[in-house]
Amino acid sequence: MNLAPFQALLIIGMVTLGTMITRFLPFLIFKGLKANNSYLSYLGQVLPYSAIGLLVVYCLKSVNFKGPAYGNPEVVAIICIIILHNWKENTLLSIGAGTVIYMVLVQAVFV
Amino acid sequence: MHEKIKALKAAFPHTIPVLAGFTFIGIAFGILMNSKGYGVGWTFLFSLLTFAGSAQYMAITFLTSVFNPVSALLMTLMVNARHLFYGISMLDKYKGTGKLKPYLIFGLCDETFSILCSTEPPEDVNRHWFMFFVTMLDHSYWVLGSALGGLLGSLVSFNTKGLDFVLTALFVVIFVGQWKTQQDHQPAVIGVFCSLVCLVVFGPGNFIIPSMLAILAVLTISRKGSAEKKGLTEVEGR
DSSP states (O other): OOOOOOOOOHHHHHHHHHHHHHHHHHHHTTTTTTOHHHHHHHHHHOOOOOOHHHHHHHHTTTTTTTTTTTTTHHHHHHHHHHHHHHHOOHHHHHHHHHHHHHHHHHIOOOO | OHHHHHHHHHHHHHHHHHHHHHHHHHHHHHHHHHTTOHHHHHHHHHHHHOOOOHHHHHHHHHSSSOOOOOHHHHHHHHHTTTTHHHHHHHHHTTOGGGGGGGHHHHTTTHHHHHHHHHHHOTTTTTHHHHHHHHHHHHHHHHHHHHHHHHTTTTTOOOOOOTTHHHHHHHHHHHHHHHHHOOOOOOOHHHHHHHHHHHHHHHHHOTTTHHHHHHHHHHHHHHHHHHHHHHHHHHHHHH
């Protein structure tokens, strides 16, 4: 441990504070606003879809397409998930199978 | 009481992928903290208070280098800026949740958001308690998983490589599910496209805030466009 305990506590406090600012801010800012603000309710309708898109890209941000596996495990696993989920529509099955396929690929195929 | 148990039972199945993901990533986090000299007590406290995986991983740098709380705060704001979108998306859903609301907002991590924005409980289940239990279960998986990692230290050595993909799989499944139920695919496409472009332009370390701005801009423009189109057809209709 490099920091003194009170310094470490302060760092943890800062990370907590930063996280809570990003989570509470929208609720604090828009508290006084009228419920029928049409722009905000528009954002509330479309943003969940855009945000999940951003989240998927965020998860894949560190995939290396220039080697050593060229992003193959990720692409194969995601295609399997999409096909499986279109076909069976079983959330746990799609997630479980996709993860197992990915683990086999990174552990045994694209080593 | 009965109402709460019913909500807990309805919530649990939705959180199983998160249980798998958080146990694994949590253990990995606890082990990492341990290897840097921060024992299970520190890990437990950190996960309980902050409940934000990516920020906590990032913060290990600040716990092991020169004391710099201001940078720690600013970096956290950058890493977690995407939560602003979750908040805006949940303004309506969290309305009227009363005394549960502060905790629901506190626990609005990626995984909780992805479940709550895409799931409605069965009609006979109390919606507020359902959202509470999804949040609380996710929170407890994270705290217990990371504490477990802190206890185990580096004892575990079975090959878990790739297990963290379970959370990516969760988000992909939610994306596909939304795609199938939503008529208008534009918001989803805008989300992926803007993020990809910004990832290429700004690189993996700095693309989130530009992506958010780009998404907001394109959504705003496309709303104007569709509103104008609507206005036009109304005029034509007369």
